[in-house]
Amino acid sequence: MAEDYVLELEHIRKEYPGVIALKDVTLQLRRGEILGLIGENGAGKSTLIKCCSGAVIPTSGKIKVKKEKDGEVKEFARMTPQLAAENGIAIIYQEFNNVGELSAAENMFLGRPILKKNGIVIDRKAMEAEAAKAFEQLNIKIDPRALVKNLSVGYQQMIEIAKAIQQNAQVLIMDEPSAPLTTNEVESMFKVVELLKSRGVSIIYISHRLEEIFRLSDRIEVIRDGEYVDTLITDKDPATIPHQVDDLIKLMVGREMTQKYPPRKPCIRDDVVIELQHVYGNGDQDVSFQVHAGEVLGLGGLVGAGRTEIAEVIFGSKPKEKGKIIFMGKEINPKAPRAAIDHGIALLPEDRKKHGALLTNSIKNNISMPIYERISKASVIDSKVEKTTAEKYREDIQIKCPSIHQLVKNLSGGNQQKVILAKWLAANSKLIIFDEPTRGIDVGAKFEIYKLINDLVEQGVAVLMISSEMEELIGMSDRIIVLAENKVMGELQKEEFNSDTIMSYASGVIPDSKKEAV
């Protein structure tokens, strides 16, 4: 080996019965570098890192690890969690392996506690001291005695990283580490990652957010459909980044992506579909707005500003305390999602897997779920209608699947989102609320979702779109309302869209440009 590679994956292949998850992926990680790993959902990133952790056994291929101490190279046909740990490979998954009821220090030493001399009793003090040391090394302020359930997601992630460092990890693999974090937390996570790099830790950083990849990585590897595509050297010159982004997207999806947001014919109608008047749902919440037929109203704001809560109040999954909801000219008071659905209100929740799709049910069942009682006679389902409905939407919105009997858990994120949308289309919804419509969805599928939203409004559906992605909010909305601390801070018309203005509203500040008007 000419280069100083700490980890090499050679021609990794993984076959499942009927599916090839990885065809042929090669990856080389240099000492002390950050390697960005990108690819569409379903490209095989997760399977690849699971091969490194030992959770997945590769069908063929080699995993080579170089020991830090003596430079000895070991070759493995497969990993086990023990081998991975012994060889200094640590993985930060999207879901953390923390136990909420235990303290930060106890979590760090979970499964390998420091014992007192008698060999039986746990030495809490020693563990807390070690944990404090590890936190200090990473420049993070966490009380080792704090219970993990009381810590923010950002801190919980830090504990995972500290745990890896404490175990002398030389290779750190991070799977979408920024996904659950707020903007501020992402910033501190970046600092820790850069600090680790300066200490000689090699990092594989997986993310859908390309700007993060550019900010952090030294090289970028692209995989597509389970195959290695290319590795580029990151050029951090801001002038070249837009060009590089286009190149990367092309590599990822294997086709040209000229536009990020599809064009939409003007289709806003005069009739108001829903109007909220001083709705209180979350203590001191006070929200008023209108959405017209054929309009996309963007709902901006920071995490915790009360956007999801207001959506839940409209959808009946959270009780409304005060205020009026007027839907299609009539006051409504949905006490349960069923009631809201019957009015024609739909919600595509932020957490698709937990609240949106019924993963263990078929596509067909998912789509007909809200309308079963309508398509049944004396509780017997009209199976013909059930089937044709599913086939219709599979065709209409192009859900990519071998058959409508496929379980939804086997679909990619984008297709899962389409199934949820199909369900609401089948239910004949007049207002569709999207809560983070493209979170965790890859670039190609994002574009398709945007096109679907356009189709909806062109047909006269009203869309309320909650989004934390500034670009998406600006690119898709006809009008934007920004919430801060449960209140409407400001409203922007299309010609006023500007990320700075939105950010100041979101932080609870009225921007200078607007002050005169007030």
Next chain:
Amino acid sequence: MNENKFMSAFKANAIWLVFIAEIAIFYYFNPKFLSLPNIVSISRQVSYYGIASIGMTFVILIAGIDLSIASIIVLVNVVCAHLMMNMGWNMWIAIIVSIIMATLIGVLNGFMVATIGIPAIIATFASQTIFRGLSYILSGGLPIPDVLRYAPEAGLTGDPTLGFFARWSLNHWSLFPRQGIGLIPVCAIIMVICFAIGSFILNKSYFGRYFYAIGGNEEASELSGIRVNKMKYLIYALSGFFAGLAGIIVLSRTGSAQASSLVGFEFEVITCVVLGGVSVAGGIGHMSGVIAGVLIIGSLKSGMVMANVSEYTQMVVQGLVLAVAVGFDCFSKKRQAS
């Protein structure tokens, strides 16, 4: 791909292969195992397991559990016998009242689980204890014997048809005239009808779709427009109903109501259901598997009795069968996942 289809078809029906293998083994050791009288006897024996297993299947499908069914059966026994023997009620009215009572106990379970939010295992365990206790109180701890013999005189107003039912009981009366032994006992016919209803609910009615959805993900089901709590009431009520019906069958078999009987029966029913491939995590399972599970346990018991295996050894074997069958399933799933 073809091979895969074969494998999945094989896996889906593996439980039936286990059943056939079991029959073959017992037949090998004792050819009388497949004699007509024994088959009829097994069908009687499994009937109340089968009937009770239908409600339990629904409950486990939504990731719940119902530990109260044995107590419901015993209470139905005691109440029904009490109404007929001590109060002189008509047999049919006593039966209907007892089954309504059983259904209401199910509704109570549903109330505790859905409205109050007590975990199903605790709520139904509380019911188990309460209604077993009530059965003792009602019967004074003594068996109510000879229910079948006195039923006609006590409960009937000379109606010969009803007297016939009561005398021969649901257990002994057969679809065809008694020829020596009598073919196809009514209790077995009732079981088959119940399985057909259960299978219909799961596959053809929207309730079945809801059950699978709730078992897969309760929150997402609610957000898809299913009234989850309502369904829970319905499911626990159905479990109570089927337990009540099973109770009537038990009474007609034993002819005496005893508050101390059928201890641990709920776990035998759970064994049948889980053996039949219904996942305790919810959302996965089919009626056909449960039927196989019931038949496996039923013939296992009968076969072992014929082979003179002691009751204690039978318990060991039944436990082993459960662990091995479910273990095999879990193991193959685990291997598939990695």
